[in-house]
Amino acid sequence: NAGVMQNPRHLVRRRGQEARLRCSPMKGHSHVYWYRQLPEEGLKFMVYLQKENIIDESGMPKERFSAEFPKEGPSILRIQQVVRGDSAAYFCASSRFDSDTEAFFGQGTRLTVV
C-alpha cells in the first residue's frame, strides 16, 4: 500500500521560472493538503483540495501560487515566476475523508531557487 507520493524530491529553479510540484495521494484518499516548511519554521498550511475542487486556500499567497486536483492524476502545486523566498520544503498530505483527522504526509519536494 503505497503512501503519499511526491515528485520531484528536489527541484532547482532559476528566479523567474515556473515550479510544478506533484502529489499522488494514498489509495482511497480523495482529500489533499499542501504545506510549506521554511528553514527554522513550522509547517504552514497552504491549501486543501478535493477532486476538482479547492475547499480552503486561506494559506496560499494571493499571487503566483495555484493548486489543482483534477479528476484524474495527481494534485499539482504551481509556483509561477519563482523568487528566492520560495525556497522551502513543500509537503503534501492526504486523508480519506474531511472528518478523518489522520492525514498522512509525503516525503516532500525541496525547492531551491537560485
Added chain:
Amino acid sequence: EDQVTQSPEALRLQEGESSSLNCSYTVSGLRGLFWYRQDPGKGPEFLFTLYSAGEEKEKERLKATLTKKESFLHITAPKPEDSATYLCAVQAARGGADGLTFGKGTHLIIQP
C-alpha cells in the same frame, strides 16, 4: 488565530532518561490535536490524534496526554532511534475543513 507553542525547542537526553515535551495551544474549538515525528529530510510521520481533554494514547515508549490548554508527549526510557523532531498540531472545529496549525517542533536527541 490558532496558535501552537512547543517547548523546549531542543532537548538532549541520555538513553533511558525519561522526559516530557510540551505543546500549548489556543484554538477556537478543538477538532483534534496531533503529534507527528519528523526525521531529517523526511515528511512528518503520524503518531497520535487526541480529541478531548483527559484523553491519553500510547505507542511503544510514547504516551500523549491532553488538557484544555496543552498536550504532553511523554517519552519513557528513550532509545537513540527516538531521536527526531516531534511536531504538535491542532485542527479547529470550524465549518468546512481546515488544515492543521503546527508548532515549530521539539528537536530531541537521545545519546547512547
